[in-house]
Amino acid sequence: MPDTFDRSRRGLLVIGGTLTLAAALWPWSAPAQTSGSKLRVGVIGSGHIGGTIGSLWVKAGHPVFFSSRHPDELKDIVARLGPMAQAGMVAQAIAFGDVIFIAVPYGAMPQLGNDYGDALKGKIVLDAGNAVAARDGAIADEAERNGIGITSQKYLPGTRLVRAFNTLSYMIFAHEANRPEPKLAIPIAGDDAAAVGVAAQLVRDAGFEPVVVGRLSDASRFQRGSSGYGQAVSAAELRQKLSLAP
Secondary structure: OOOOOOOOOOOOHHHOOHHHHHHHHOOOOOOOOOOOOOOOEEEEOOOHHHHHHHHHHHHOOOOEEEEOOOHHHHHHHHHHHOOOEEEEOHHHHHHHOOEEEEOOOHHHHHHHHHHHHHHHOOOEEEEOOOOOHHHHOHHHHHHHHHOHHHHHHHHOOOOEEEEOOOOOOHHHHHHHOOOOOOOEEEEEEEOOHHHHHHHHHHHHHOOOEEEEEEOHHHHHHHOOOOOOOOOOOEHHHHHHHOOOOO
16 A cells, blocks of 8 residues: 655746647647656555555656655665666655645645645646555545546646556556557546647556546546546557546
8 A cells, every 4th residue: 555645846847848749639639749858756555455566567667756654665676777866755755746646545635735735736646545444444435426537627626637557456567567569558638738649648658558538527427436447458459448538
């Protein structure tokens, strides 16, 4: 289970003109990948999901700052991954990242927004959380009622939020990354076309194929318990299951 968590904004000039193309394509196709640019990623919650996906990004050449409440416990992962990986507190990860990847138990979302909301504003944030009633309490009912994308945005206002990497276990991600074609599909959704374009790049760089499902309101189509959740399939198969255009 991912750990719960502990401002400076960096310009996203490295993302460049490709994001303009992404906006032009939205929502009819997956936004274009930026041409080889490397993004600094801050990971909040460096357990199974955060550690696995963050490691894949390091291997793809992205500098990654892993964080948790107990950063001393992250020494092994940093040692294993080498100089492109760092570890520390959540505030450091947020200051470090062009993009923030959140992989914490969903019940921590209100506290995360309360403690770090100002620092996160304007950041591209990839949210991999799943709301589990037995663990997360009332917020799970809220996510079920309103949709998890809308709920996450409520608690992280001002962020450029994209839902991603929530549908499968870390073991599947670790085993299926960079497999031969067809790649494993990762559904994503967001209201900011440029942020979705960056998320799509990072999905590809981790060794998967992004499938843009739609806006944050459409993230309910692949939240826990939905038809798009738990689908270890190709992009073509996932589009078919969700009745998306090929």
